[in-house]
Amino acid sequence: VTTLLQSLADVIVCSAYTETKPLNDWLIHTVASFSPVGDGSADRNVVMTWGNAGKKQLGLKAFATPTERKYHQPVPQLLTQLTDKHIVDICCGNHHNLARTLDGEVYSWGEGTAVGPEYCASTGLPTKIEDLPKVRFIAAGGDQSAAVCHDGTVWTWGELFAPKWGTSNPPACKPQILPLPEAVEPVQICFSDSHMLLLSLDNTVWSRAGHQVYNLSGCLGRECSDPECPAEELIMIETLKKVVTVQIACGLRHSVALDVDGGIWTWGLNCDGQLGRSTGPGDRPVQLTWPVTLRTKAIFAGPHVSFAVLDDGTLLSWGCADSLQLGRRFGENDNTTEPKEVDIPVPVTSCYAGSSHCVAISQGTVWTWGCGRSGRLGHGTEDNCAKPTMIKHVSEALQIAVGDGHTVMLCGTTPNTDFLVSECGE
Numbered sequence: 001v002t003t004l005l006q007s008l009a010d011v012i013v014c015s016a017y018t019e020t021k022p023l024n025d026w027l028i029h030t031v032a033s034f035s036p037v038g039d040g041s042a043d044r045n046v047v048m049t050w051g052n053a054g055k056k057q058l059g060l061k062a063f064a065t066p067t068e069r070k071y072h073q074p075v076p077q078l079l080t081q082l083t084d085k086h087i088v089d090i091c092c093g094n095h096h097n098l099a100r101t102l103d104g105e106v107y108s109w110g111e112g113t114a115v116g117p118e119y120c121a122s123t124g125l126p127t128k129i130e131d132l133p134k135v136r137f138i139a140a141g142g143d144q145s146a147a148v149c150h151d152g153t154v155w156t157w158g159e160l161f162a163p164k165w166g167t168s169n170p171p172a173c174k175p176q177i178l179p180l181p182e183a184v185e186p187v188q189i190c191f192s193d194s195h196m197l198l199l200s201l202d203n204t205v206w207s208r209a210g211h212q213v214y215n216l217s218g219c220l221g222r223e224c225s226d227p228e229c230p231a232e233e234l235i236m237i238e239t240l241k242k243v244v245t246v247q248i249a250c251g252l253r254h255s256v257a258l259d260v261d262g263g264i265w266t267w268g269l270n271c272d273g274q275l276g277r278s279t280g281p282g283d284r285p286v287q288l289t290w291p292v293t294l295r296t297k298a299i300f301a302g303p304h305v306s307f308a309v310l311d312d313g314t315l316l317s318w319g320c321a322d323s324l325q326l327g328r329r330f331g332e333n334d335n336t337t338e339p340k341e342v343d344i345p346v347p348v349t350s351c352y353a354g355s356s357h358c359v360a361i362s363q364g365t366v367w368t369w370g371c372g373r374s375g376r377l378g379h380g381t382e383d384n385c386a387k388p389t390m391i392k393h394v395s396e397a398l399q400i401a402v403g404d405g406h407t408v409m410l411c412g413t414t415p416n417t418d419f420l421v422s423e424c425g426e
Contacts (some may be wrong), residue, residue: 044412044413045086045087045088045398045410045411045412046078046079046082046083046087046410046411046413046414047059047078047079047082047083047087047090047099047408047409047410047411048076048077048078048079048408048409048411048414048415049073049076049077049079049097049406049407049408049409050073050074050075050076050077050375050376050378050406050407051072051073051074051357051374051375051376051378051403051405051406051407052071052072052373052374052375052376052403052404052405052406053071053072053073053374053406054071054072054374055095055110055111055112055122056109056110056111056122056123056124057092057095057096057097057109057110057111057403057406058073058077058079058406059079059081059082059097059109059110059124059125059126060073060077060079060124061080061081061124061125071374072374072375072376073375074374074375074377074378074379074380074381074382075375075378075379075380076378076391076394076409076415078414079126081125081126082099082107082126085099085101085105085107086101086102086103087099087100087101087102087410088100088101088102088410089137089138089399089410090399090401090408090409090410091138091139091140091141091401092140092141092401092402092403092406092407092408093110093112093114093140093141093142093143093144093145093158093191093403094112094141094142094143094193094355094403094404095110095111095112095143095403095404095406096108096109096110096111096112096114096115096140096143096145096403097109097110097140097401097403097408098138098140098145098147099126099138099408100135100137100138100147103134104133104134104135104136104149104150105128105129105132105135106128106129106132106135106138106147107126107127107128107129108123108126108127108129108145109123109124109125109126109127110122110123110403112143112158112159113143113157113158113159113162113172113173114140114142114143114144114145114157114158114159114173115145115173116129116145116157116173116175129147129175131175132147132149132155132175133149133150133151133153133155134149134150134151135147135148135149135150136148136149136150139188139189139190139191140191140401141190141191141192141193141250142158142159142160142191142192142193142194143158143159143160143193144156144157144158144159144160144161144191144196145157145158145175146178146189146191146196147175148186148189152185153177154177154178154180154186154189155175155176155177155178156175156176156178157172157173157174157175157176158172158173158191159172159193159210160191160194160195160196160208160209160210161176161178161210162210178234179234180234181206181234181236183200183202184198184200184204184206184234185200185201185202186198186199186200186201187199187200187201188247188248190248190249190250191250192219192250192251192252192253192303193252194209194210194216194219194252194253195207195208195209195216195219195220195250195253195255196208196209196234196250197248197249197250197255198234198248199245199246199247199248203243203244203245203246203260204236204237204240204241204245205221205236205237205240205245205248205257206234206235206236206237207219207220207221207222207234207235207237207255208220208231208232208233208234208235209231209232210231210232216231216253216268217253217254217268217269217282218267218268218269218281218282218283218284219250219251219253219254219255219267219268219269220235220237220255221237221239221240221255221267221268221283221284221285222235222237222238222283222284223238223239223284237284237285239284239285240257240265240285243257243259243263243265243285244259244260244261245257245258245259245260245265246258246259246260247298247299249299249300249301249306250301251268251269251274251301251302251303251304251305251306251319252269252302252303252304253268253269254266254267254268254269254270254274254275254301254304254306255267255268255285255301256299256300256301256306257285257299258296258298258299259287261295262295262296262297263287263288263296264276264287264288264290264296264299264308265285265286265287265288266285266286266288266306267281267282267283267284267285267286268282268283269282269304270282270337271304272304272305272319272320272321272322272335273318273319273320273335273336273337273338274301274304274305274306274318274319274320275306275337276288276290276306276318276319276337276338276339277337278337290339292310292316292339294310294311294312294314295310295311296308296309296310296311297309297310297311298349298350300350300351300352300353301353302319302325302352302353302354302355302358302402303320303353303354303355304319304320304325305317305318305319305320305321305325305326305353305358306318306319307342307351307353307358308339309348309349309350309351312347313346313347313348313349313362314341314347314348315327315341315342315344315348315351315360316339316340316341316342317339317340317342318336318337318338318339318340319335319336319337320335321333321334321335321336322335322356323355323356323357323370323371323384324369324370324371324384324385324386325353325356325357325358325369325370326340326342327342327343327344327358327369327370327386327387327388328340328341328342328343328386329343329387333386342360342388343387343388344360344362344367344388346362346363346365346367347362347363348360348361348362348367349361349362349363350400352400352401352402353370353402354370354376354402354403354404354405354406354407355404355405356370356371356373356376356405357369357370357371357372357376357377357402357405357407358370358388358402359400359402359407360388360400361397361399361400364394364395364396364397364398364412365390365391365394365395365397366378366390366391366394366397366400366409367388367389367390367391368385368388368389368391368407369385369386369387369388369389370384370385371384372384372385373405374405374406376405376406376407377389378391378407379391379392393415394409394411394415395415396411396412396413396415397409397410397411398410398411398412
């Protein structure tokens with residue numbers, strides 16, 4: 001099995017789900033990642049963005065110049081700078097984005113140290129990150145970025161990897177090789193503002209924070225603490241050592257893991273019910289016990305919210321609802337530890353959350369809900385939506401990535417967005 005999984009490692013994409021048909025569910029869960037966009041169709045894939053543009057995170061020419069005073073885009077717009085790049089993978093941090101090409105090149109745009117070495121502040125247009133080896137998959141979150149390369153190296157940059165104060169180490173915006181413990185082979189990486197999780201091919205889970213990160217609220221999941229286990233070192237989570245973990249997800253100060261049997265494990269901050277439980281320790285993983293008859297096949301997390309996709313495509317949510325993130329029926333959007341069904345009438349394959357809005361994919365269609373400020377829901381307005389609403393004319397969405405107030409989408413074809421304005425479903 002290990003040999004088979006290793007042979008597939010060169011085509012793993014861990015930052016976003018794509019709608020290509022898997023070989024089987026077990027294989028998807030064992031490698032803890034999802035199939036990339038098919039090589040044959042990469043020449044026609046397009047990247048589209050919408051939402052808040054105040055930090056140049058949309059990558060559009062109209063927002064890259066100081067004379068432009070419009071700081072948001074309420075409907076999906078084509079990112080023309082990437083139309084000839086054969087993009088097969090996308091991911092988002094709070095205010096920055098990464099896109100990987102079929103040839104293993106990485107482009108970045110937006111604001112923050114995680115954008116890359118040439119633009120420690122910001123760049124409004126997609127720009128190639130030079131000097132990286134051929135990249136196998138990418139990851140981003142908070143103000144962090146990572147690239148896992150075909151030569152086995154993992155390159156990281158961003159605030160989580162900033163040097164200690166008073167040292168002369170390379171700046172946080174310069175990609176550096178992340179030292180890995182022996183036998184660790186990354187198949188998935190996720191980030192928040194405060195921490196990093198890494199899933200290895202042997203199904204072990206590793207965690208790390210940064211030199212300048214405090215108040216972690218137990219999101220590292222460790223039984224030990226400084227100085228025995230320095231937060232800035234990548235250390236295995238012992239509680240999950242004997243668990244066959246197949247997927248990981250990072251919230252702002254909480255973490256979620258999925259095991260091969262469909263069991264969900266949570267740890268970290270629980271101020272809004274995002275752990276899905278009201279008892280048990282928060283500083284180490286605890287398996288949830290739910291009255292759910294169907295198996296969980298995927299998990300996702302936002303800053304203070306968590307999601308689970310069941311075998312039949314049902315999407316469950318729990319945690320914070322202050323911006324309608326739970327997607328429940330009208331009147332049921334209160335903070336809760338109890339998983340309940342998101343009100344989407346179609347089976348869901350993936351779901352991603354920003355600070356106050358959520359986006360899900362179902363059979364190529366895109367559904368959004370939550371806070372509509374800056375047009376982040378993509379419906380042409382700034383209306384809030386309690387009920388998930390489908391974005392009109394989008395039918396071939398392959399991947400979605402969500403930032404703090406913006407969304408990036410990889411599509412098989414360019415949707416007709418001339419008349420995209422739609423009404424919120426509720």
